[in-house]
Amino acid sequence: MQRYTKLGVRRVLSSLPKSGGAVVNSAFSTNCSLYRDSSAKDSAISSLYTTSRRLKTEKKSPKKPAPAKEAEKKPTPSEEPAKKPTPVSETQTPVEKEPVQDSTEKATDENLDAVVDPVDAKETEPEIVETEKVSGPADEMTFKAETKQLLDIVACSLYTDKEVFIRELISNASDALEKRRHMELSDPDNYARASDDAEAGVSIVVNQAKNKFVLTDTGIGMTKQELVDCLGTICSSGSKAFLNKLKEKGEGSKTMESIIGQFGVGFYSAFMVAKSIKVYSRSAAKGSPGYLWESDGNGSYKIMECEGVAKGTKIVLEMKDTELAFCTPQVVERIIKKYSNFISFKIHLNGNSVNTVEALWRKAKDQVTAEEHNAFYKFISGAYDTPMYHLHYSVDAPLMIHSLLYIPQTHSEKFGGGRQECAVNLYCRKVLIQAKAKNVLPEWLRFLKGAVDCEDLPLNISREHTQDSALIRKLSTVITKRVLKWLDEESRKNPEQYEKFVKEFGNFLKEGVCTDQVYKPDIAKLLRFESTADGASKLNSLDSYIDRMQPSQTNIYYISAPSKDIALNSPYFEQYKEHNLEVVVLTEQIDEFVVQHLENYRKYKLQNIETFDATLDGAVQAKKKTEGDKKDPVMEASLNETQCSALADFMTKRLLGRVGVIKSTTRLSTSPIVLMDHESAQIRKLMKMMGTKEGPAPKYNIHFNPKHELIRKLYTLSQSTDSSDIELGGLLAEQLFDNAVISAGLLDDPRSIVNRLNTMMTKMVQKIPEPSNM
Template sequence: MLRAFVRSAPSFARAARAHSTKAARFALFSPHALPIVRRTAVSATVVGSQPLLRQINFYSTEAALKDEEPKETLIEETEVVTGQEQHHEFKTETKKLLHIVANSLYSEKEIYHSELISNAADALEKLRHMQLIEQGFEATHPLEIHISVDKEKCTFIIQDFGIGMTEEELNQNLGTIAQSGSKAFLENLEKEGGSSMSKDKIIGQFGVGFYSTFMVGDKIKVYSRSARPGSKGYCWTTDGLGSYTLAEAEGVAVGTKIVIELREDSANFASKFTIDSVIKKYSNFVGFPIHLNGTKVNTVEPLWTQDKSAVTTDQHREFYRFVANAWDDPQFTLHYRTDAPMSIRSILYVPEHLLSNELLGQRLEPGVSLYSRKVLIQPKSKALLPEWLRFVKGVVDLEDLPLNVSRELLQDNVLSKLRNIMTARIIRWFHNESHQNPDKFNKFFLDFGQFLKEGICIDAQSKKDIAKLLRYETSATKEGELIGLKEYVERKKEGQERIYYLLTPKRKFAEESPYLEAFRKKDIEVSS
C-alpha cells in the first residue's frame, strides 16, 4: 500500500507513535481486544527535487476480523406445509401443566437448552440402535446436533438427524405431557432383552423436557420425519395455550428440527455467546458433535468414560484446565471408577497451587460438578463433597442417579451415600500420595494443609483418617522438613506417653520460646 504525504519528519514521528501507542493500549486493556495487524505505509516528503521515503506502521483489527471470524452457517426454515392443518386439543389439563412446566418446574431458564440437547442425543442414539437391529432405516446426515441462533429474527433452532417421528408419534409424544418416547423405548428394550449400552445412553425419562421451551418461547414449531422407510414429514405447531396443529410438510429432513420464536424477555438466548456458554456448562460431554452456527463447540472429551491407561498427561492437563477454569497444571490426579455399591465414573484433581481469594479470606466455591450419563446435573455441587474438600476440582458421574422430573434435584438420599463414598476414596487417595511421593505431598500440605485441618474440626466421621494426613515441623527436623503423627510416635523416647507441641505462627518463635528449653534438655521432640 503506497500513500504520499507532505509532512515534516517530526510530524510523521509523532503520528506514528500516537497511532501505535493507541493500538497497543487497546490490545492490552480492552476486554474485547482483537489481534492487532500491522500495515506498512510508505510516505514521501519532498526536499528540493528529491523525495525522502519513510516507513510508517499503521495498526488495524480489520484483517484480524476477516481471518479470525469463520463464516457462520445458520439453519434456515425451508420446509413447506402442504397438507391441511389438523387442530388438536392437548390430552391433559394442558394450561395448568404447561404453566407449571414453564414457570415452576425449573430453577433456571437456560435448562431448556440442556433438555433439548438431551432429547436430540436420545433421538440419535435410538437411530443408531435401530440401524443395528433392523434394515432400511435412513441416515441421510451424520449423527450430529446442530443449533442456530439469529439475533435479528430472535429465534433459536435446534436440529438433529436422529430417529424422527411419525404423525402418530408426534401426537403421542408431543400431544401428551409426561409421555416420554425415551421411557417407552427403554421399556421395549427391557421386554426384548436389548443392549444395556443403549439403555445406559438414553437420557430422557419423563417426557416434560420439551415443554421447558415455553420458559423462553412464544411459539414453537417442530418439523419431523421418521427414519422408517417411506415416512412423510410433518409440521407440529403450538403457542402453548391448550391446543396444537399438525400438518404434512415437504422438505423435511429425517430427524427433528425445533424452531423457537423467543419471548422478549428471553432474547439473550438468540446470542451465540450465551448459547456457547450454556452448551459448555450443561452439555459439553454429550456423546454426539454439537455445532453452533456451523462451528463445533463440544471439543473436550469426557475423559472419565475412558480407561485410565488410555488417558495421557496432556489430556489430563487440558481437561483439568477446562473443568477448573484454570491455567496451571494438576499436581495430583485421581481417575476413579467403580460399579459397587454405586456405578461411579470420576476424575478429580488437586491444583498445583492455591491461587484464589481463599488467601484473602474469601471462601472457595466447590470445585466438583455432578453429572449423570455425561449430562450436567449440579454444577459445582455443594452437597457432593464436604466443604473442607472444596479445593478439589473435577467431575463425578453417577449413571444410576434417580432424579426428580426436572432433572435438577436428586431423589431419596442418594447424594449423601455418594458423598460418603467419594470422601473416603479421596482421603485414601491422599494417603497413597503421601506414601508414594512424600516430598511432593509435603509441598501440597504447605499450600492446602489448612483445608485438612478444617476437615478435622468439622468432619466428625472422617477426622481420624484426616489426622493421619497432617504434617508438622518439629524441634528434631530441619526447617521446611515435615513429618506426620505416626512418624513422631514411632521415634518418641522410651517412656514418653504424650505428644508435645507448641502453638506458634513461625518456627523461629518456637525455637526462641523458653518453654522449649525443658524439652531440649530431656531430648524430647516437640512439634509446631
C-alpha cells in the same frame, strides 16, 4: 408414638394393592400416576400400625366369644354380602383393580415387630373407631385436568432459569441420536444409515432478525403415533419407554448409560421462550414419511404429513419478543458450554463446533493423555495453570459414579480473596445438574475442582435439583472416602510432592479436623508437622512419629513455637530432651487449635509439653524402674527447701499481682525459670485475631530451678541487708519473670522491659572505671 422401621415397612408393603390411573382431556393428554408412592406408603404404615397393635393385644389377652344374640345383630364384614360393581360406561376408561390380599392375616409376629419398634409399649394412644358405613354403590371416577393450565405449569413453573430450555432440547436430541445408534446396530436392515444421511450430531441455528431458534438432530426421528405419544402427551417419556424395552430384552447396556430423558416434560420448556413451535420429524426406519407437529401452547396441536423432511427431528421456535437474547450466538454458546458441553455428539452453532472438550471422566484412565487433562482442567476450572494432582475415579457400587477431580497449584484464600466456593460440578449422564455443587463434597475439600457424574441421581422433574438427600449423602461419603485414600496414596508415592501440597492446602485439612467429626481420624493421617527428632524429615506424619516412639511411651507430645529452632531452645523442651522424648513442633497459629480438637490419634493422647511433666510418661517410668534415679553430675549446688521457700516469698512480694504460685521444680536443667499452667500463646493470638475481648491480666504460676546460678544468686541478693542489693534482686526477679513470659510467647510488647534492662546493665558497670580522658 411408636416408631416404624424401614425394613418392616418394606416387608409388608409388598402385599398392599397399587393404584394408578390415566387422564385424557382436550387435545393434549397427561400421563401421570393417580397416587404417589409417598401417600400410599403413609396410608399403609398407618393401617399397619393399627393392625399390629390389635394383633398384639389379642395375643396377650384373647377376647371372650361374643353372645349369640349380639353376633346375629352385628354380622362381621366378611359375612356381609358383596356389593355389585357399578357398570362402567362406554366412554369411561375401565380401571383394573389388582386383587387385594389381606395383609393382616399374612402378617406374622416377626413382620409386625419389624414394622413397629416396641420402644413405647404403653397403651396410651386413643383408640380410633370408624362408625360410618357405606350405604350406596361406588362410582369410580377419573381425575380431570385443564390441559392448557397444566401445560403452562409444566412449561413455565418447573424451571428456575429460562435458559435451561436449550439444555432440555439438546438432551432430547442426544437421546434420539443414542437410540438411532442402537437401532443401527440391533436392526441394520431397517435402520442402516444411507450414504446421503447427515452425520450424527446436533445443529443449532439462531437468527435474531427473524426471531428464530432452530435445533436439528439426525437421530431416530418420530412416526405420527410417536409424535402423539411423545409431544402430545404431557409426562410421557419416549426415552424412558425405550429404556424399559431395552431392560426387558436385556440388551443395550451402553446405550442405557447414555440416555438422559426420564419425565417427558423437557420439550415443553421451550414454551417459556417461544410463541409457537414447529417440529419436523421423520423416523429413521426405512420407508417412513415425514410429519409436521405444530402448537402455540394453548392446549391443542396439529399434525400433518410433510415432504422434504430429513431423517431425524428439526425444532423451529418462533421466539417471544422479550426472549430475543436466546437468538444471539454468544448467549447460546455460553449456555451450551455450561449445561451440555459433554454430551456424546458434536454440537454446531451457526456452523461452528461448540463442544470441543470431551467428558474425560467417561474415558478409561489409560486413554487420557496429560495434554487432555490440562485442557479439561483449564476448561472446567477457568484456570491458566496446570493441576498439581488429578484423581480419575469410577465405581459401580454402591452407586454408579464417574469422577475426575483436580488439585490446583494454589488457591485464592491465601491471598485474602475470601472463602472460595466449591468448584466441583455435578452431572447426570454428562448433563450438568448443579454447577459448584455444595453437597457433593464437604466444605474443607472446597479446593478441589472437577466433575462428578452419578447415573443414580433421583432428579426432580426440572432436572435442576436432586430429590433424595440420603442418596446425595451416600454419594458424598463415597467420593470423600476415595479422596482421602487418594491423598494418602500420593503422600506415600511421592513425599516431596506431597509436602508441597501440604504447605499450600494443609489449612484446609486442618479445618476438616476441627469441623468434620466423621472423617477426623482419616484427615489427621494426612497432616504433616515438624519434629525435634534427629534425622527426621522436615515434615512428619503422626504415624511416622508413632513408629519412632520409645517402647512403653504413652503419649504424643507437642509444643507450639514460631520455628523448630525456638522449640529446641525452649525451657519446656529441656526435660523431654533429657529423656529422649520426641516432640511435634506446631509452627502455625491454627495448629494448637487443631490438636485440641483432635485430642487423640490412634490410641495415644496428644499432650502439650508446657503443661505435662515428662517424668509421668510410661517410657520414663519404665526406664526409672530399670536404671534407678541418677544425680545430675554437672550442677550439684542447689538451694534447700527452706531457701526455696524464702526465695518464693521474696518473689511473690516483688511481683505482687502478677504471679500466683511460685515454687521450685526439678524439670529444668539449663533454664532458671519457667511459667506453668498458663494459657496457650497460639490460642491467645488466635482469639485476638477473632476479635475476642480480653479479660483482666492473668496471674502466672512460676517454677524456678534451685540449681541454676541465677536463682542461687537471686536468693543471696534477697537475703542481703544492703538496700541496693535488695533493689538489684528485685530487678533481677522482674527480669527473670519477663524472660519466662517471653519464653512462653505471652509478652505482647517487649518494649516494656527495655528501661529495666538499662537499669540493670548500668548497675553491672558501676564498678568499671571511667575512661582516662574524662
